[in-house]
Amino acid sequence: MRIFFRTLLLAFLLAAVSPHFAIAQGPVSAAVFWPADRARPGEVVPLAVVVQISKGFHINADAHQIRPAANFKPYPTKLTLIEADEGLQIEAPLYPPAELFKTQYATGGLMSFAGQSVIYLPIKFAAELASGTQPNLTVELAYQACTDSRCLLPQTVRIKTSLLVAAAAEQVTSINQQLFAGYNPQGQIARSSSEVDFGFFGWKFTVNGSSWAGLLLLLTTAAFGGMLLNFTPCVLPLIPIKIISLSYAAKNRRQCLLLGLFMSIGVLAFWLALGGMIALVSGFSATNQLFQYPVFTISVGLIIGVMALGMFDFFSLRLPEWLYLIHPEQDTLHGSFGLGILAAILSTPCTAPFMGAAAAWAATQPPTATLTVFAAIGSGMALPYLALSAAPHLVRKMPRTGPASQLIKQVMGLLMLAAAVYFIGVGTVMLFSAPTQPPSKFYWWPVMIFSLVAGGWLAWRTYQITPGRPLKVFFIGIGVLMMGISTYGAVHLTDRGPIAWVYYSPELHEKAKTEGKAVVMIFTAEWCLNCKALEQGILDNSKIVKLLGQDEIMPIKVDITGSNPLGREMLRRTGSLSIPLLVVFSRHGEQVYKSDFYTVDELSKEIIRVLN
Incomplete structure (x- = not known):
């Protein structure tokens, strides 16, 4: 006792x-x-x-x-x-x-x-x-x-x-x-890990940033990811404008270099500002957070639309003075700086290989490390523009007068109008979307119509003005291909797809765990073009569709097109900042796989493994 x-x-x-x-x-x-x-x-x-x-x-x-x-x-x-x-x-x-x-x-x-x-x-x-x-x-x-x-x-x-x-x-x-x-x-406890995992379509490696050699490799990888941003569909609409601008200054090597330098500084300035907000501003934690505001997205679309009108020489009309700063033929330093900022802004809805992992890791580090990594991403993205301006002979052969020059500008103008309609359409959809309901996809029709017209106009005008048979066949073929892709895109991008996705809520996710179901969760948004590419190219594959159709799996879609604080919180809990992202949870609710770029074989292997 x-x-x-x-x-x-x-x-x-x-x-x-x-x-x-x-x-x-x-x-x-x-x-x-x-x-x-x-x-x-x-x-x-x-x-x-x-x-x-x-x-x-x-x-x-x-x-x-x-x-x-x-x-x-x-x-x-x-x-x-x-x-x-x-x-x-x-x-x-x-x-x-x-x-x-x-x-x-x-x-x-x-x-x-x-x-x-x-x-x-x-x-x-x-x-x-x-x-x-x-x-x-x-x-x-x-x-x-x-x-x-x-x-x-x-x-x-x-x-x-x-x-x-x-x-x-x-x-x-x-x-x-x-x-x-x-x-x-601010999460310093979670930020202490010095290792960052990179993955690209099944190829994976880990970099430890605790040593100088590891940090240098990490910054190099981040810069390479930043450079690849230029080849994403988000940034492509602006590249022709810069090439045309440089071609007008190609005869003056010093002016050409300055234009490229100021555009590069604009790109770097934006990424440093973004890194500063992530490191120092409470509540700002995502590289694509700006595009979660409808007013911002619609404004970007309007700016691109104005630039597209400049490609058609509509600036001969009397327009507000500030619009002349973004005329593609204006070889001003402040115009190049602004174009660099706009290019960097347009890159944020897309995630290039390696860049997403580097940005997510950087956001969990002290402010100095965060700014350093974001500076590396910005430097990598700015590098191609600086290289083009330092080698003016690369753009000197670009036609600056005559029917060929006009055709290039007109086709690029039509494609930029498609991009403008895309951002305006996405911003409008955001105003009326609900987190648990699929957003409207109707805006894809006018986007693809502009792209189809661009391809048709390229084919027709090439037939009229091109004397050489090889060039005529080549550019007519490109035009016809553009028309085919636009038609295909109009049909498939407005389709709901073969997978019966359910839209995320914490209760639904918990229900899957209670029922002992594995979860394949994708994070997406209408303004994320990489997300659309992965859904069409990987997730809609018949092999993946069959696996996700099993009763033991719940396919959940987290759509952060509009206001979806619970969805963004779930994204943060996975340890990521950007989309696209796919996460697989086991029957017990553990996160067992995460990737932003994956293959059909890699994903199917992970799904089969989590079910066994």
């Missing part, structure tokens, strides 16, 4: 000094702690989930930091909200930096947590919560404990906790200060 009462007294004392008792399962115990004895309404309060791991054991890292081995599939650590009273808004958990743990069964070791590891869960207490209330929440920690020679079965523990809501003028006392010394509300 004496032992019994001592044990009872010890349990009581533990409960008194800690907000809630610890739960132990084998070599791992978990407990929760608050940083204060009360929370004020409207305040974000972090909950610390302290995981104590016995010596000789480790638990696998979270899904974002984990590095699967070829001969072993680790079970990632995951902290999940199970239940919360009304008035509590939960943000994504912030995991500690993982460390490499050498094992006998996994080649290369595993990224793991050991000793005492603290996971922070930021929780916002709604401003409407009444003082004196004590809202409850329940969290679940899933993990797998391993030694260097064996692994135990995965475990889950649930812990219920609550915190009293204080009155506005009531004193709040800080507690457990040592536990929260490393907490940073």
Whole structure:
């Protein structure tokens, strides 16, 4: 009886000094702690989930930091909200930096947590919560404990906790200060990992930015991704304008170089500004966030439309003075600088290979590293324009007068009008779209009609003005091909596709986990042309369609075309900043695969693996 009462007294004392008792399962115990004895309404309060791991054991890292081995599939650590009273808004958990743990069964070791590891869960207490209330929440920690020679079965523990809501003028006392010394509300805990994974259609590699050599390789990869942005459909409409502008200045080498230099500076300035906003401005976290505002998207479309009119020499009409700055034949330095900014803006809806992973990693680093990586992306994107201006002979043969010159400008003008209609149409759709409903695709018809007219006009005028048979056949063929692609695009881009996608909600995602279904989740938007390309070229493949049609899989589409804060939050939780993105979740809800550029074979292999 004496032992019994001592044990009872010890349990009581533990409960008194800690907000809630610890739960132990084998070599791992978990407990929760608050940083204060009360929370004020409207305040974000972090909950610390302290995981104590016995010596000789480790638990696998979270899904974002984990590095699967070829001969072993680790079970990632995951902290999940199970239940919360009304008035509590939960943000994504912030995991500690993982460390490499050498094992006998996994080649290369595993990224793991050991000793005492603290996971922070930021929780916002709604401003409407009444003082004196004590809202409850329940969290679940899933993990797998391993030694260097064996692994135990995965475990889950649930812990219920609550915190009293204080009155506005009531004193709040800080507690457990040592536990929260490393907490940073900007996510520094999650930013500590120095490794970034790159993938491109099945080819994958990892770069560790902790060393100078690794950082240099990371910056080089980011710059290469930035350069590839110029070949995405988002930026292509502006390239002819710059080439035409440089061709007019090609005879003056110094002027040509200055034009290219100022456009490059404009590109770099935008990417630095974007990196600064991501690093320093609270709430700004995505490279494509600007295009989530309808007014901005429609404005970009109008600007491109005005530039298209310049290709038809409509600026001979009396228009506002500022419009002359973006006339393609204006060889002004400020015009080139503005064109560089516009080109960089247009690149943000598209993600080039390697660029998305580098940007996502940079956004989780301290401001200096964030700005450095975004500067590398901007420098890579600006490089082709600088190279063209430094070698004027490359654009000197561009026809500047005569019917051929007019035809080039007219065709490019029609294609730019198609781009203008696209952005205006997307912006209009955003005004009326709902997160759980498929957005309208009707705007694709006028876009493709302008493209079809451009192809037809190229074929017809080439037939009329081109004397040489080889050139005539070549350019007529391009025109006919453009017409065919436009017709195909009008039909297929307005089609809902063969996959029965359901649109994301947290409840739907949780339902899939409850029913034991794997989830294939894609993040997309109407302004994301890369997303459309992957859907048409990869996801609509008959092999993928058949796999996603199984009852054991729920295909979920997260469309962030319009206002979709829950969808954007889900994107952030996956550890990404940009779209397109595809994520596969296991039957237990773990994130087991993520990629922005993938192949049919790679994706089908992952889907089959997650079902087995």
